[in-house]
Amino acid sequence: MENDQIDKIIEKHQSDASSLIQILLEIQRENRWLPKDAIERVGERLEVPLSRIQHIVTFYKAFNLLPKGRHEIHICTGTACHVRGAPRLLDSVQDLTGIKPGETDMDMKFSLETVGCVGCCALGPVMVIDGKYHGKMGPSKSEDVLKNYE
Amino acid sequence: MSEILLQIDGKEVKASEGMTIYEAAKSAGIFIPTLCHHEKLTPYGACRVCTVELETAGRTRLVAACVYPVERNMVVRTRSVKVGKTRKVILEELLAHAPDSEDLRRLAREYGADADRFEKEPAFCILCGLCVRYCAEIKQKYAVGFSDRGPRREIIFIPEVASKACWDCKECFELCPTSYAQAAYVLTEALAFPDRASASAPEE
Amino acid sequence: MPRIKSPAELEEFRKGILSKRDPQKPCIAVCTGTGCIALGAAEVVAALREEIKKQGLGAEVDVKVDIRETGCPGFCEQGPVIVIYPEEICYLQVKPDDAKEIIAETILAKKVIDRLLYVDPVSKEKSIRESDVPFYKNQTRLLIGNNIKLDPKSIEDYLAVGGYTALVKALAGMKPEQVLDVVKDSNIRGRGGAGFPAGKKWEFARNSPGDTKYVVVNADEGDPGAFMDRALLEGNPHAVLEGLLIGAYAIGAHEGFLYVRQEYPLAVDNVTIAIRAAEDLGLLGKNILGSGFDFSVKVHRGAGAFVCGEETALLRSLEGKPGEPVARPPYPAVKGLWNKPTNINNVETWANIPLIINKGSKFFTSIGTEKSKGTKIFSLVGKVKNTGLVEVPMGITLRDIIYKVGGGIPGEKKFKAVQTGGPSGGCIPEEYLDMSVDFDELAKVGAIMGSGGMIVMDEDTCMVDVARYFLNFLSDESCGKCTPCREGIRQMLKILTNISQGKGKEGDVELLETLAETTRDASLCALGGSAPNPVLSTIRYFKDEYDAHIKDKKCPAFVCKELISFYIDPDKCSACMICLRKCPVDAIIGGKKQIHVIDQEKCTNCGTCFEVCPSRFGAVRRLSGEPVPAPIPEEARNLAGESK
Numbered sequence: 001m002e003n004d005q006i007d008k009i010i011e012k013h014q015s016d017a018s019s020l021i022q023i024l025l026e027i028q029r030e031n032r033w034l035p036k037d038a039i040e041r042v043g044e045r046l047e048v049p050l051s052r053i054q055h056i057v058t059f060y061k062a063f064n065l066l067p068k069g070r071h072e073i074h075i076c077t078g079t080a081c082h083v084r085g086a087p088r089l090l091d092s093v094q095d096l097t098g099i100k101p102g103e104t105d106m107d108m109k110f111s112l113e114t115v116g117c118v119g120c121c122a123l124g125p126v127m128v129i130d131g132k133y134h135g136k137m138g139p140s141k142s143e144d145v146l147k148n149y150e
Numbered sequence: 151m152s153e154i155l156l157q158i159d160g161k162e163v164k165a166s167e168g169m170t171i172y173e174a175a176k177s178a179g180i181f182i183p184t185l186c187h188h189e190k191l192t193p194y195g196a197c198r199v200c201t202v203e204l205e206t207a208g209r210t211r212l213v214a215a216c217v218y219p220v221e222r223n224m225v226v227r228t229r230s231v232k233v234g235k236t237r238k239v240i241l242e243e244l245l246a247h248a249p250d251s252e253d254l255r256r257l258a259r260e261y262g263a264d265a266d267r268f269e270k271e272p273a274f275c276i277l278c279g280l281c282v283r284y285c286a287e288i289k290q291k292y293a294v295g296f297s298d299r300g301p302r303r304e305i306i307f308i309p310e311v312a313s314k315a316c317w318d319c320k321e322c323f324e325l326c327p328t329s330y331a332q333a334a335y336v337l338t339e340a341l342a343f344p345d346r347a348s349a350s351a352p353e354e
Numbered sequence: 355m356p357r358i359k360s361p362a363e364l365e366e367f368r369k370g371i372l373s374k375r376d377p378q379k380p381c382i383a384v385c386t387g388t389g390c391i392a393l394g395a396a397e398v399v400a401a402l403r404e405e406i407k408k409q410g411l412g413a414e415v416d417v418k419v420d421i422r423e424t425g426c427p428g429f430c431e432q433g434p435v436i437v438i439y440p441e442e443i444c445y446l447q448v449k450p451d452d453a454k455e456i457i458a459e460t461i462l463a464k465k466v467i468d469r470l471l472y473v474d475p476v477s478k479e480k481s482i483r484e485s486d487v488p489f490y491k492n493q494t495r496l497l498i499g500n501n502i503k504l505d506p507k508s509i510e511d512y513l514a515v516g517g518y519t520a521l522v523k524a525l526a527g528m529k530p531e532q533v534l535d536v537v538k539d540s541n542i543r544g545r546g547g548a549g550f551p552a553g554k555k556w557e558f559a560r561n562s563p564g565d566t567k568y569v570v571v572n573a574d575e576g577d578p579g580a581f582m583d584r585a586l587l588e589g590n591p592h593a594v595l596e597g598l599l600i601g602a603y604a605i606g607a608h609e610g611f612l613y614v615r616q617e618y619p620l621a622v623d624n625v626t627i628a629i630r631a632a633e634d635l636g637l638l639g640k641n642i643l644g645s646g647f648d649f650s651v652k653v654h655r656g657a658g659a660f661v662c663g664e665e666t667a668l669l670r671s672l673e674g675k676p677g678e679p680v681a682r683p684p685y686p687a688v689k690g691l692w693n694k695p696t697n698i699n700n701v702e703t704w705a706n707i708p709l710i711i712n713k714g715s716k717f718f719t720s721i722g723t724e725k726s727k728g729t730k731i732f733s734l735v736g737k738v739k740n741t742g743l744v745e746v747p748m749g750i751t752l753r754d755i756i757y758k759v760g761g762g763i764p765g766e767k768k769f770k771a772v773q774t775g776g777p778s779g780g781c782i783p784e785e786y787l788d789m790s791v792d793f794d795e796l797a798k799v800g801a802i803m804g805s806g807g808m809i810v811m812d813e814d815t816c817m818v819d820v821a822r823y824f825l826n827f828l829s830d831e832s833c834g835k836c837t838p839c840r841e842g843i844r845q846m847l848k849i850l851t852n853i854s855q856g857k858g859k860e861g862d863v864e865l866l867e868t869l870a871e872t873t874r875d876a877s878l879c880a881l882g883g884s885a886p887n888p889v890l891s892t893i894r895y896f897k898d899e900y901d902a903h904i905k906d907k908k909c910p911a912f913v914c915k916e917l918i919s920f921y922i923d924p925d926k927c928s929a930c931m932i933c934l935r936k937c938p939v940d941a942i943i944g945g946k947k948q949i950h951v952i953d954q955e956k957c958t959n960c961g962t963c964f965e966v967c968p969s970r971f972g973a974v975r976r977l978s979g980e981p982v983p984a985p986i987p988e989e990a991r992n993l994a995g996e997s998k
Contacts, residue, residue, distance in 0.1 A: 020674035050308045051295025058298040059676040061658030078578035079809045080735035119581030120392045121735035122430035133392035139962045195681045196836045198876045212875045217681035239872040243841035301844045303834030
């Protein structure tokens with residue numbers, strides 16, 4: 001990501017250090033992950049020590065410090081999904097993709113994450129791929145869904 | 151500053167507004183153990199070894215003495231059965247990570263804490279945050295910080311900053327109750343700026 | 355849009371909106387909340403619009419039917435949900451293919467389409483109107499009932515249902531102290547979890563010295579399995595803003611913040627649109643309605659940390675720092691955001707304020723129990739027929755919520771427990787189903803109200819696994835600052851994981867209790883303070899399940915993977931090949947007309963075979979705490995010649 005793009009986002013927030021989290025979220029929305037250069041740029045411009053930004057980007061779960069695959073799979077592990085079999089769904093998606101939550105496969109095809117609750121408890125267990133919700137998932141159904149992604 | 155009267159371990163103690171229970175107790179010669187407390191730093195309330203029993207309006211609960219402000223007519227017990235039990239469990243939890251820490255072992259003997267109660271997971275750091283806070287609040291160098299959260303929380307030196315800021319300071323090593331701060335620094339140095347490691351001070 | 359400068363002008367503006375609206379004109383309200391969207395509501399809306407055009411109702415100037423995209427009315431289980439006005443006909447599980455018929459039959463021919471109505475599973479009776487559906491009929495929907503009546507992106511819709519009348523009443527007719535008194539008299543307790551009286555909290559902030567004060571909406575709804583705050587913010591953002599404005603007026607704050615978790619993108623969008631609209635109209639900004647009162651609001655997105663629901667952590671996060679709680683006192687009412695007096699309430703609390711101001715404290719205190727007033731929205735999920743959002747008066751019994759509103763347990767399973775209060779809540783067993791639900795009664799049985807999550811569990815739920823699940827969640831979400839929370843949860847989770855893997859030993863339960871006590875009593879914030887609840891409540895009511903896991907190495911609910919095995923009953927297997935093909939690790943031996951056998955060495959207990967075995971055979975069995983029978987000899991596996 002180019003510095004002037006980053007600067008634009010920072011200026012939108014009046015270079016206010018209390019908007020640090022909002023600025024990082026916006027950079028990530030544009031770039032899908034937070035490269036080290038971007039983090040350093042933000043630190044410099046807002047005059048926030050790197051150690052504090054480091055803490056923030058590792059403390060909040062939304063931040064990605066590594067590039068993401070073409071498709072982002074989110075498995076809901078909320079309570080309603082859990083009691084309806086989310087752990088088995090997660091196991092099977094891990095087997096099918098060969099990656100664990102937080103990882104991206106070698107072909108940069110899939111990234112896998114778990115999410116606390118997406119609030120679609122009526123559809124549990126839920127798997128969200130690139131923002132599209134797939135409800136009432138079981139191990140064998142998930143295989144059929146994943147096949148559709150290239 | 152108005153004067154506040156409270157009772158600690160049955161003793162009438164005079165304190166002034168804005169003082170913590172820890173400070174009030176100390177001024178009255180009552181010792182409360184601490185790990186994350188440092189008089190030059192903002193009270194932090196993380197290790198909870200300074201837990202005491204507080205009675206207000208007939209209600210009893212545990213609070214951290216190093217951060218809890220004194221109030222009129224408080225009744226504080228620093229050595230009740232409940233306090234002892236709580237400190238013991240906290241020490242045992244910390245000993246699983248830093249079994250060799252002299253500070254911890256001394257307290258463990260006092261509270262009968264069993265260093266082997268929990269499976270060892272030596273991370274050597276007990277996350278008291280003294281190094282992080284000292285570096286930020288006193289030295290204002292921000293060379294060391296926290297990373298991640300929950301059980302994955304750790305301290306890390308930021309190589310870019312540490313390579314410039316630490317070589318003539320290293321004051322956090324002395325504060326560390328487990329000597330992990332030094333180990334973490336040496337590791338960062340070896341991995342990120344080994345050239346600096348060989349020279350004890352830059353030639354200028 | 356004109357900037358409105360006085361209460362009279364606002365009433366004029368409202369009249370203008372109403373005069374343009376014909377209550378007899380057909381309007382199709384489609385829920386486009388996150389749940390219904392996931393079920394295809396956007397496609398339904400598109401199909402309806404298409405049909406309106408096709409069937410000649412959508413001429414440019416005189417559209418004969420309106421479509422309103424609304425927030426969530428709560429009945430997620432049966433989504434996409436649509437309600438057709440003025441008759442209030444409620445259709446459920448609507449598909450895009452139904453659009454043609456809906457326009458032709460219901461809108462044009464004024465006929466009800468039977469197959470889209472709610473059918474009572476027991477009496478087979480059909481309900482036409484929304485208010486006749488048992489799920490809705492047994493609720494008291496003071497807050498969430500408005501969702502289907504308005505488009506959350508339209509401030510005109512909110513004004514049309516009487517929006518901002520409470521603000522006018524407060525600003526034009528009441529002193530801040532009077533507003534405070536009404537809220538205090540209403541006895542409303544905070545809906546975020548702890549149930550602290552909101553009026554008292556406001557009073558502390560009001561009486562704290564200082565000119566700069568802040569008000570904050572806590573919309574960091576992090577409890578897994580809870581989504582009532584999202585539904586309110588998504589579906590009726592102006593109600594929350596109106597409540598916040600009134601609170602700010604009473605407290606003397608001129609700046610407010612909405613802290614919304616970024617996992618709720620639609621809520622962030624809708625509330626941002628609502629703020630813009632209110633600013634344009636002059637309901638936010640300087641000299642609101644000519645009262646001299648100034649107020650502005652900013653939206654701050656949370657970045658994924660459950661602990662930020664704790665108010666001191668939320669404030670640190672608003673300041674752009676890691677969300678680590680700090681010790682109280684001093685309370686935020688004295689020293690909050692940037693050390694200024696700050697009042698934080700949860701979304702549902704703020705949404706109740708316009709109602710209290712409009713209808714008075716007496717109305718509010720007439721609902722509920724002695725110490726818990728008003729209604730509460732619960733998110734009823736898990737093993738229950740009618741998953742969704744449920745708004746009921748405080749004091750209703752658990753049984754009424756789960757059976758009357760929720761329709762009971764699906765699949766003729768047996769009820770085991772209901773978990774209330776989110777990850778730090780407790781599991782309540784069957785014997786307490788007739789207790790009345792309020793802040794204090796729930797606390798008595800070791801649970802909490804929390805923000806209103808209610809997860810129903812049946813006989814297939816393992817209570818050790820549930821405790822382990824919540825501790826795992828909390829371990830992930832603990833900020834890690836203080837020892838009792840970070841280390842206590844770590845050790846409890848280790849023990850629970852061991853127990854669920856068959857490695858539990860005598861004394862584990864006692865050690866869990868010791869750790870739980872220290873974590874509860876010595877932690878810095880409420881996350882640690884309540885983290886042991888799921889452990890303690892499951893030990894209290896389901897000790898037998900712990901014993902089964904520890905002593906007999908048995909998981910009675912067949913959940914804990916390490917303690918179960920799968921076995922194909924040779925007498926029932928019809929050699930249909932389904933499980934054999936679906937097994938992800940090729941652990942099933944067999945073939946056409948060859949009875950299938952599971953290779954226990956290869957099997958990973960994923961449960962796929964159990965899931966796919968057709969129910970008419972039901973050949974796959976789960977075993978726990980008993981040996982797997984030896985496979986039948988190969989020569990006996992041949993089914994050829996038998997007719998099945």
